[in-house]
Amino acid sequence: MAELSLNKPRFTIGRLFVYATLLLGVLFYLMPLLVMLLTSFKSMDDIRSGNLLALPDAFLFDAWIKAWSSACTGVACDGVQGYFWNSFQITIPAVLISTFLGALNGYVLTKWKFRGSDLFFGLMLFGCFIPFQVVILPMAQTLGWLGLANTTTGLVFVHIVYGMSFTTLFFRNFYVAVPTELVNAARIDGAGFFTIFWRIILPLSGPIFVVCIIWQFTQVWNDFLFGVVYSGGDTKPITVALNNLVNTSTGVKEYNVDMAAAMIAALPTLIVYVLAGKYFVRGLTAGAVKG
Template identity: 85%
Template sequence: MVKTAANPVARGLLYGVLGLAVLFYLLPLLVMVLTSFKSMADIRGGNLLALPEVWVLEAWAKAWGSACTGVSCAGVQPYFWNSFAITVPAVLISTLLGSLNGYVLTKWRFRGSEFFFGAMLLGCFIPFQVVILPMAQTLGWLGLANTIPGLVFVHVVYGMAFTTLFFRNFYVAVPTELVSAARIDGAGFFRIYWRIILPVSAPIFVVTVIWQFTQVWNDFLFGVVYSGGNTQPITVALNNLVNSSTGVKEYNVDMAAAMIAALPTLLVYVLAGKYFVRGLTAGAVKG
């Protein structure tokens, strides 16, 4: 009886602690959302957690279309689309290459494949700052400096180590006998990949796409180093907007711009978060 009575109490305490942790973690987001819907007069006269006296959308409209980000006063809209132009191809290319690399390293082993994988794995532990100068020189040689294709190239190269790791560890659990049987039947490299490997890869594709999308979209360092004025991602534009020293500091516009920059990754996690967890538990970080 004591054990039965204690369980609900312990469970209630656990849920209470978790609920407080969630509230504490989401508090900055709540402040951002509330501030973005307030007028400047409301911000000056109230407190951070107070609801707006009047809900207004002017800050969102200005952040999107007319706020000054440095010398440009076109809002964050062009940089938002720049981020999409960078993120989508970088995610697709690095994910596909990682899938092929993982397939080769697990099902088409060659002499030195383990050393090759270990060397590529080192790429996961190389800090961003180490590759800045060599990558800048490489982009100059290729004629891709200060361009969107150049940023796509940077993110593909840097992200391929992570995507290869994810897919390699997932494909280790795929029975090699299936590949061997397909070889005996005359199937080649790409036919085996298309008919056997790819159909079972949905969980790890979801994990890798979410991971890469988040990394590329939220990147600031590569964006500020390798982009020009018209090719900057939204993270750089947001930094320029917040640090602008001209005129009155409009905190509601800053918060609205920050929410606009965060919305794509928030939507990705809200819509596909459960598949991310399923992909991880299906073997994405095993091996």
């Protein structure tokens, strides 16, 4: 039996077919990224004379420098650097606050249930399925009443409100798998609401925190609709600046600068998924979609 298992071929026709299919899928999805990256390092002469997948005659960083510091995004020609930092000022607080509130909501809805909590969760779940376009007008009126229109704070508030439905869903489904006996034992010993949350629930919540942070970071950073509607002249995120740069009609169309700006806008989310992608999958399989 041992000899038979040792002589068994490692690669079968079926396995080779699976690997070939996966490789084709990877190439299909990475092709646009490769085209963007190669184009961003080409000169305009290279772009006009070659094809999309041709290597540049020389790898130049001129397009990256111009996209960062001097490209025109409408009437201003200061590049995308200011808008890049605007996106961080919007994304970081929105992600942290919506994730923390989602953790609290999930904790309450699973371990401190009250009358009508299931109905409350069901109604809150509707927020995950409401299209962006539906909330534009009421949210604009709310920001006007609060005096937050065209401000970074207002845009952070919008992303917190819209993202809290998703984070609550993730945390609630994760905490369902946490034994309620742990909470009951702590309550018998005299621990209160926040003591149990900080000392028992949070230490168990590492995987789902990673899931929510990656999810929210991607959603907020890549958002265009809320950014173009609720931001002002100096508070626009990089997605709005990228749109303005690509659609500007002044001067010669510089595709290498457009691609470099697109790569700059995509770098944070690419880095997040490269560094933390495996933890995202682990968090999901640890219970983020159970319940």
